[in-house]
Amino acid sequence: METDQDKTPQSLSAKFESFAYLTVRDRLPTILTKVIDTIHRNKNSFFEEHGEEGVSAEKRAISFLSKLRNELQTDKPVLPLTDEAEDAAAWNEYIHRQQDLMENKQPVSWFKSPWLYVECYMYRRIQEALWLPPICDFDVFKEAKTQSFFESQQATISLCTYLRDLLTGVDKLTENQLFDAFLKFLQVSLWGNKCDLSISAGQDNSQKSSPIDSLADLQRFILVDDSDKVWSALMALQGSVGTEKSGARVDIVLDNSGFELVTDLVLADFLISVGQAKEVRFHGKCFPWFVSDVTKKDFHWTISQTMASNHRQMSACGVQWKRFLKEGVWSYHDHQFWTLPNEFCDMRADAADLYSTLQASDLILFKGDLNYRKLTGDRDWEHTVPFGRALRGFHPAPLCSLRTLKANVQVGLQSDQGEKLTSQEPDWMTVGKYGIVQFFCPP
Numbered sequence: 001m002e003t004d005q006d007k008t009p010q011s012l013s014a015k016f017e018s019f020a021y022l023t024v025r026d027r028l029p030t031i032l033t034k035v036i037d038t039i040h041r042n043k044n045s046f047f048e049e050h051g052e053e054g055v056s057a058e059k060r061a062i063s064f065l066s067k068l069r070n071e072l073q074t075d076k077p078v079l080p081l082t083d084e085a086e087d088a089a090a091w092n093e094y095i096h097r098q099q100d101l102m103e104n105k106q107p108v109s110w111f112k113s114p115w116l117y118v119e120c121y122m123y124r125r126i127q128e129a130l131w132l133p134p135i136c137d138f139d140v141f142k143e144a145k146t147q148s149f150f151e152s153q154q155a156t157i158s159l160c161t162y163l164r165d166l167l168t169g170v171d172k173l174t175e176n177q178l179f180d181a182f183l184k185f186l187q188v189s190l191w192g193n194k195c196d197l198s199i200s201a202g203q204d205n206s207q208k209s210s211p212i213d214s215l216a217d218l219q220r221f222i223l224v225d226d227s228d229k230v231w232s233a234l235m236a237l238q239g240s241v242g243t244e245k246s247g248a249r250v251d252i253v254l255d256n257s258g259f260e261l262v263t264d265l266v267l268a269d270f271l272i273s274v275g276q277a278k279e280v281r282f283h284g285k286c287f288p289w290f291v292s293d294v295t296k297k298d299f300h301w302t303i304s305q306t307m308a309s310n311h312r313q314m315s316a317c318g319v320q321w322k323r324f325l326k327e328g329v330w331s332y333h334d335h336q337f338w339t340l341p342n343e344f345c346d347m348r349a350d351a352a353d354l355y356s357t358l359q360a361s362d363l364i365l366f367k368g369d370l371n372y373r374k375l376t377g378d379r380d381w382e383h384t385v386p387f388g389r390a391l392r393g394f395h396p397a398p399l400c401s402l403r404t405l406k407a408n409v410q411v412g413l414q415s416d417q418g419e420k421l422t423s424q425e426p427d428w429m430t431v432g433k434y435g436i437v438q439f440f441c442p443p
């Protein structure tokens with residue numbers, strides 16, 4: 001018999017007066033308007049590249065997206081996808097699952113269905129608008145991602161310099177000093193997640209100050225800090241003194257391009273260079289997603305740009321990263337599951353191949369807010385519910401979420417911690433000022 005303890009709470013949704021409601025009402029239409037504008041501004045280049053066919057594709061996409069914006073704003077039923085991309089069947093099957101969850105057989109719609117689902121669906125519909133050639137490879141968010149990378153140049157330079165200087169004297173570091181450096185790179189990667197472009201509806205959100213220098217001031221905003229457990233998980237895979245170090249396989253499920261990606265690459269470089277990891281596998285998105293998420297093109301573009309920098313230390317990082325890729329120490333992977341609307345507890349059944357790949361990992365780092373929403377199912381959990389319970393059976397390997405809070409779901413807090421935060425700062429879960437390093441190890 002199901003007890004209260006076992007019940008899974010309901011999904012966050014725009015049907016409740018909430019951050020979800022404000023996102024669907026205000027932020028999503030703003031993003032769609034920017035997408036339409038970007039496509040329109042690129043009309044001439046579509047013409048130059050593809051002639052009249054490019055112009056017709058531009059018109060078709062704009063009319064499709066204007067219709068989509070209207071469907072959203074008037075809470076129309078969610079429509080099945082009509083393109084023939086590989087994931088279309090999975091998306092269309094998911095509508096039926098959502099339909100079964102609706103009360104009184106109401107249609108699945110923007111303001112009545114789970115927020116996680118409709119928000120993901122919007123990005124997939126943008127992809128549908130561009131599905132037909134010749135503009136199917138156009139990344140509507142590329143400009144914003146590129147701008148965010150360039151605007152964070154100073155921060156990137158200072159981070160790359162810090163890393164290369166540290167690695168020059170790495171042999172002389174004591175274990176405590178290594179741990180201290182690990183904490184720094186882990187936290188820089190955590191706070192790198194402040195720089196997503198979806199929360200700001202595409203507005204500049206880049207890193208301007210020196211990332212390492214800001215860490216001490218930010219420490220008090222880390223609500224759950226399991227960094228020592230992450231370190232122990234990595235250390236457990238080291239050979240004992242005198243034996244050859246084996247090192248871990250670390251998987252990083254990436255989030256945003258721009259400065260956040262740089263912080264992830266720096267962390268991965270550190271882990272490999274000090275022998276904490278023998279392999280890092282990066283996981284990104286198959287198509288442009290939540291404005292700033294990393295695609296394969298963004299990943300390689302970022303490394304090439306870093307390599308091409310005029311700054312010696314930054315360029316040295318880029319060269320090293322290219323080498324890691326060439327040697328297979330680093331690799332980039334994508335899978336359609338990352339751009340489906342599913343909670344991660346569905347992965348074992350719905351993407352068994354990905355689940356078993358992740359089972360071979362020693363540590364999975366999940367970057368960012370959306371990954372946390374999918375880890376916890378984007379549900380209305382009590383804050384004191386243990387992280388392991390909110391994962392609902394998703395534990396392919398030891399995992400850790402590095403996330404700044406931008407959506408109102410947070411589990412694994414101490415009793416009263418959530419209430420205290422709410423009384424001091426009612427918007428603590430959505431202002432992007434707090435962060436977590438939250439670890440879970442399967443039993």
Ligand SMILES: O=P(O)(O)OC[C@@]1(O)O[C@H](CO)[C@@H](O)[C@@H]1O
Pocket residue numbers: 023027119193196197198199200255256290367368369370371373405406407
């Ligand atoms: O996953 P990320 O990049 O950290 O954040 C994505 C995000 O900005 O998008 C949603 C709002 O539209 C929120 O879940 C979250 O704040």
Ligand SMILES: [Mn+2]
Pocket residue numbers: 196198255256290292293368370
């Ligand atoms: Mn993102």
